[in-house]
Amino acid sequence: MSYEEPVPADRGSARTLRERRVIESAAAELNGYLDLSYEIALLGRSCGGEGSGYDPGARLIELCYEDLTEQRELFETAGRRPAGEEAAAVMAETVFHEAGHALADALGLRFDNDRAEEDAADAFAALMLIREGPPGERTLLTAAQAYELAAAHTGPDPGTDEHAPPASRAAAHRCRLHAASPTRYPPAPTALPCPDTWTNALTPLLRQSPQGSA
Numbered sequence: 001m002s003y004e005e006p007v008p009a010d011r012g013s014a015r016t017l018r019e020r021r022v023i024e025s026a027a028a029e030l031n032g033y034l035d036l037s038y039e040i041a042l043l044g045r046s047c048g049g050e051g052s053g054y055d056p057g058a059r060l061i062e063l064c065y066e067d068l069t070e071q072r073e074l075f076e077t078a079g080r081r082p083a084g085e086e087a088a089a090v091m092a093e094t095v096f097h098e099a100g101h102a103l104a105d106a107l108g109l110r111f112d113n114d115r116a117e118e119d120a121a122d123a124f125a126a127l128m129l130i131r132e133g134p135p136g137e138r139t140l141l142t143a144a145q146a147y148e149l150a151a152a153h154t155g156p157d158p159g160t161d162e163h164a165p166p167a168s169r170a171a172a173h174r175c176r177l178h179a180a181s182p183t184r185y186p187p188a189p190t191a192l193p194c195p196d197t198w199t200n201a202l203t204p205l206l207r208q209s210p211q212g213s214a
Contacts, residue, residue: 001027004045010065013087017044017068020088026095029128040102042095052094054101061098063091074149086142093125093143100124114162122169126176137177137184144173 001023006014017023023042040059047064054061071090075083100121104111111117125143129136147170154166163169175194177185187194 001042002044004043006065007046010046010069013065013068013072014044014046016072016084016088017063017065017091020084022088022091023063023095026092026099026128029132030096030099033128033131034103036103036106038106040099040106052091052098054098054105056102056105059102061095061102063095063098067091067094071146074146074153078149086146089139089142090146092139093129096125096128097121099128115164118163119172122164122172123176126173130176130180134184137181140173140177141185144170144177147173 003014003018003023023044027042038059040061042061042063044063044065047062047066049066050064052062052064052067068087068091072083072087075081075086080086098121100123101117103109103124104117104120109117109120111120126140129140129143132139147166151165151167151170164172174185178187178194
């Protein structure tokens with residue numbers, strides 16, 4: 001893992017990412033859970049608007065400083081100031097999401113379409129955070145809240161984005177939290193109840209995590 005020198009506009013976000021050790025903490029969790037046949041690098045950098053992502057050719061996860069800036073502004077606009085902690089939490093979820101893509105690449109998994117892979121990467125991010133117990137659950141809840149705030153700005157139309165609409169991603173994370181810890185997290189406040197399949201899907205994982213159940 002490494003950090004590139006940020007452009008001037010990204011210096012504050014780069015400092016936050018380093019100080020909160022977002023990349024280092026995520027890497028430690030991933031290394032403790034996965035054993036791949038090759039290494040995947042993690043890099044913090046200024047991306048020039050491209051956004052965080054996984055590069056299969058380089059086997060590299062890029063975490064963009066400006067993404068943290070956007071998340072901090074999203075929470076601060078909603079009245080949560082300062083929002084460095086919230087922004088860092090969302091970036092942690094982002095690292096695990098991109099690691100989901102990296103894992104799918106390493107295992108040669110195939111999906112029916114890009115949306116299906118994005119949904120799987122979201123699920124992997126949620127599972128990695130839930131493995132951490134209450135601290136990870138709080139991080140996942142913050143990510144869900146970020147998607148809810150984004151939904152309020154973007155509306156229900158996802159456009160050409162291969163990801164699910166932000167509101168759907170938020171609801172899915174809340175359902176996963178409810179499945180992992182029903183007492184700490186009540187059913188998601190959505191029009192439809194969480195399906196029973198969330199609980200079934202999380203059961204094998206929770207057996208491995210001493211803090212995974214309420």
